[in-house]
Amino acid sequence: MSLLPPPTALEGLPWVPSSRVAALRRLGLLTLEDLLRHFPRRYEDRRKFDRFPDGPSETAACLFGVVKKTSYKRFGPRRIFEAILEDENGGLLSNPITLRWYNMPWVQKMILGGHRLVVYGKPRERSKRLVIEHPEFEVIEDEAGASLHFDRITPVHGAADGLPAHIARELIHHALEETDLSAIPRLWPEGRTGAPLLPDVWRAVHFPLDMAECEAARRQLVRDVFFGIQLILASRHASVKKNGGFARLGTGILWKQVETNLPFALTDSQLLVMEEISMDMAAPHRMNRLLQGDVGSGKTMVALRAMIQAHESGWQAALMAPTQILAEQHYLNFRRILDPLEIPVVLRTSSRREDSMGRVDLFAANPSSPAIVVGTHALLYEGAEFERLGLVVIDEQHKFGVLQRTRLIERADAPDVLVMTATPIPRTITQTLYGDLDVSVLKHRPAGRGRIVTAVRDVEKLPAIVDFLRGELTAGRQAYIVYPLIEESEKLDVKAATVEFEKWCALLNPHAVGIVHGRIDPESKESVMRDFREGRLAVLVATTVIEVGVDVPNATIMIIEEAARFGLSQLHQLRGRIGRGPEKSWCILLHDGAIGSGLEKLEVLEKTSDGFEIAEADLLLRGPGDIIGTAQTGLPSLGLGDLIRDSDIMTDARKLALNILEEDPELRNSSHVSMRNYVLKNAIQQELSAG
Template identity: 40%
Template sequence: MTWDAVRVVKALAWEREEGYPNLQGQQCLFYEFLKEQMRLVPLDWLPKPAINQWQVLLAELHHYPQLTCDQREALIERIAALVPHVRTPGAPSPRVQETPPSPPTEISSIQELEILKPYYKTYLKNLGLKTLGEVLRYYPRSYVDYSQRLLIKDLEPGKTVTVIVTIRSFRCFTSPKNPQLTIAEWWVADRSGRMKINRYFMGKRYANKGWQEQQKKIYKTGTMVAISGLVKETKFSKTLNEPAIQIIDEESESAGKIIPVYTLRNDLKASSVRQAIHGVLPLVKSWPDPLPETLKKQHHLIDLGTAYQGIHAPRYGEELKRARTRLVFDELFYLQLSFLQRRQQNRRHASPILITEGQLLQKFRAQLPFALTGAQQRVVQEILQDLQQPQPMQRLVQGDVGSGKTVVAVMAMLAAIEAGYQSALMAPTEVLAEQHYQKLLHWLTPLHIPVELLTGSTKASQRRQILGQLSTGEVSLVVGTHALIQEDVNFQHLGLVVIDEQHRFGVGQRSLLQQKGMEPHVLTMTATPIPRTLALTIHGDLDVSQIDELPPGRQAIQTTIFPGSQRHFAYDLIRREIVQGRQVYIILPLIEESEKLEAKAAVAEYQKLQEMTFKGCRLGLLHGRQTATEKDAALRAFRDGETQILVSTTVVEVGVDVPNATVMMIENAERFGLAQLHQLRGRVGRGGHQSYCLLVTQGKGEDTQQRLNVLTQSQDGFLIAEMDLRLRGPGEILGTRQAGLPDLVLTSLIEDQEILEIARQGAEQLIQPDPELTNYPQLKTELSQRLARLTGQVVSLS
């Protein structure tokens, strides 16, 4: 038997077409045939660079039956790439169409990269990285800078440092005094001395012997680690408080080097991941850069390929800084490009031009028992100017709790009604929708403007009547919940859509309401103030207005911090308020008990409070796992005074206005963000009585006290949101992984505010004269590919 290239090529093609099933031939299985054919090739028939690879592929082929479909495909493609290079002396070359290899691109499969050793490809595959672009964007999560390393003897108390040390001994054990407490203890040393490091773990899972034995295997004697933390002086020696420990490799230790630290998976070694990623870096030397040269020069940005090299293998600190700046700029620049392009597209549509100042608005202003604040008047003017334009308004109004957003929205809706159009106001809950409805009835009935309420609880006969009046235009203003976006809801002339607490709705839900009219103007509102940097990052396609002034005479809410041991003082204040006829919220962070989080759970605490602490009082329960009907019933009972104390999770954060409620008690306050605590606090102080916010905390650290003190010293939601952004990050302000928050890998909205501003400016420079980016085809392609990755779509390569 001799090597038969034609039969091999046919066999490879058949196996591909059938989906890599390891086809059964007349005499043997596909992989057995291919293995036998490859063995027949003398090594001198192969080009020298391919000899080693051919032998590796032959060895891998032995395991073909055990491979997954993806693994089989990768292996076959690598073999097929070498088959045309086999030469038989004296025989004609196999007729295989050869195409010159194309330069690697972002979408090149790592399995096709000849520059990478096979085991490096395996490492990258174990990290879930399939393409060259994914590898390059697998950025280090931190760095160990050996040029700045400190010795143990040079540590100064009060400074946060990183030391490179070797483990001399390690113990992990359960405290004999507290079975819930597990202690990990390291003795570490460098050439200047040694010290002891401790970490503490609360919970049953850490007391498990299996977990403790696993830790002992990880932290073996002689292992080199980088430890970061705050230096503290004990009576015995120095130590690091709450240390972060990262295992590193001896080969990394090289004076003057900056070593990247990657997130590891599937038991991969740090050095293996570094070597595999560094193996592709030679390919970025001439990497295509879609960013226009003028923009790079204007903002002193390095080339994209240089940035990839600098982020993965920096030689010195300044190189790393410049690389990060360029890649952060890209993250923010393409995000702003997409926002501005969307805004330009919206402005191409024609919307109704609405009257700005008519009799209805004048009459409404005249009947209000209060004067608008300067901030309200400013925002009303911004909205009315938008309504004069033939393009649809896309404006977000953000204002603190009690700042008067609803009055501003009503004036916008009156402008639409006076122009002969209908308005719709959508709220996330029935209780909130009903509150808006009652307020609008009170304000608009004297103006003879019909208002209707449409929710899931609306009776069928009444619903049919409202739907008919909306379709004929008899009803000018409707308030509702998700019921407004049902298919059978039709408007005659919908001119303005107002969406309250817009972050509680999905993009699709908001869009469905807009589609009820011919390009209506859209006004969204939120009571969660966010800093400008965060607003640009999630609402970059909207115009943002801020009502940053509270009406005069509003009482400040008295905010007090109680350690858990003094909870009884908080209970005493609650009893006093209940005796005086007031109502109380008690907020807990969890629904059920959890081993991972030592926090009081709403269900268990509700029973305890009802049966013991506040026996004889009327308590209600509200949490996220209740049905919508159960939630609305609990909120209504509290609003109507049927219950005196509402025990709740943060579900109550938005959507209930009870002027008689004067106390907001929050358990485990240290587990909440400042912005969220401020939102909860805003549920009280809505009547004429002095109100209180009681923050009960189990946290004993100085950081906890310092953070919560912000609330005792300020009632300004915008200031508090800015502090929260600095202390906790954007995800906490918006709620855990708030939908719509872009996945910015390198960007810090705290540290990179300046880069965000120049990225926005750069995007505006390009989009304003060229909305379709016709003059920048590379940039246009890159933008579409980035958007496709964000939305999970398949990128077209045509």
């Protein structure tokens, strides 16, 4: 029998039922290669199943049993289907377990008394019974198929309506037998560093003989995927450097005047990074650089230095902030520094358009004094109004994707692009998400900043905390009180800012308390923020609208209610709103009996203020999630890869991709044809996505 090429369409193959084609299409499985790249989500060792549990557990169990009884009940709009599963070989000591599905009537048609089932799920105690709710399950219908589903390491692939897991397994088994596996392109070059390529990698990843073989196959396929990602990133980086730009040298005169008048000394880290960026802007290629640093490390001053260099070179510079509050704060800070030098500063948000020089046309071309423009990310879509855009600074990069960045870089005026992180990024993610950028890192906080003490406290301690807060307010300090929601939710039992605001007004009387959140109109929001900045309000009750960039040096206390509801990096970012002056500051993380990972992340913040340590801890606690593989990045999915477990593979893949492109920048070598085709295919897909 001749083997079929990997691009062969699934539809029309004799072993692919026509009734399954629509479900395959919904999963994006159109060809034999697509089907073979539909990797298992997990594996079950069905040579020996778990024993039926005696009690509830947070660990999922894989059980095999026989359905002794089923029932279907209605309680108003709720429909419940239950099946009682027993272990035939468990004896008298084995307890049956109840399988339960809510509002899924089709399950009733799939499970009948006497059926043999494999089920997977967490046992819970419900009304003194052990129940697995909405378990994954397979019905073992005949002995003929048992060898594929039983007595082996069994793969569990992603399923869909119309394509249950056991059918997906059977189709993939057919595909392995009928596909020319040697024709599936492998990117990692033979003979390079790392283990030699496994000839049987596709069979080993889908139907391994043991977990050691499975892991070896998985790592090889991950190596291919990661290498492809790094090839794309390295090619993008080389393309930016190669496609030219404009040298924007500046004179340095205006910046010298700014630096002389600063009320603080720049850190060595700031000076080093400023020099890196200045040299990049002065070169005749487009800058595409990531600036990352901890909260309060002085990123904004570094950005201003670059914007002044663009201005001195006869070009406009634009800073894009993620929120209107932050845009307005940058605008006021820049005006305070730049008005004495008569450098025009423009504010452009959805609700405010202001000009420091009093002009009506905020983007009026003035080659002798091009404007510095501050706004929200919406500026990207109003870019036609820029006459000579020389530098774009993007604040809080994670809200601004690669495709938008590419749109900026490809403008005819070839602006330099500087993207800034809100918090440090773990190294593995930096070299993945931002591998197409040069990277600058700020390592030190400016001198003269007070120490921040972080304390994790149960809500029972609130009366003592209020007494402490009143004492600090009487001494002239200011405070933030942060809540996770704006209004009370029926679904989440969490405190809400608007409800608690009245409580704090009474508790802290006569100290003035204000409130700010995302639903307040922009004018009112700015009025409240101005009152807080200028000291007319002692306390600001807020949601995470204050998360990024708000700078009030006299604010030395932050109380975060329901702190376990926030993410670790978000809590660190919020904490960065205090400790901006010379005084000691306190961040109090309140929780109501938090346990497990919720308490663990609060304890991380109590132990360290180092944003890089916190970023690594956050990655370990949460996992990388769907960090890449979305339209935002323009990169392929990670597939079987895991950025934490496989960080060594990503590092090796990056080194190899850079080495190969240094040897063969155009990938013209005959041994690099598959690599070249892969990069070109991704570039076309990215272009189509960008419209």
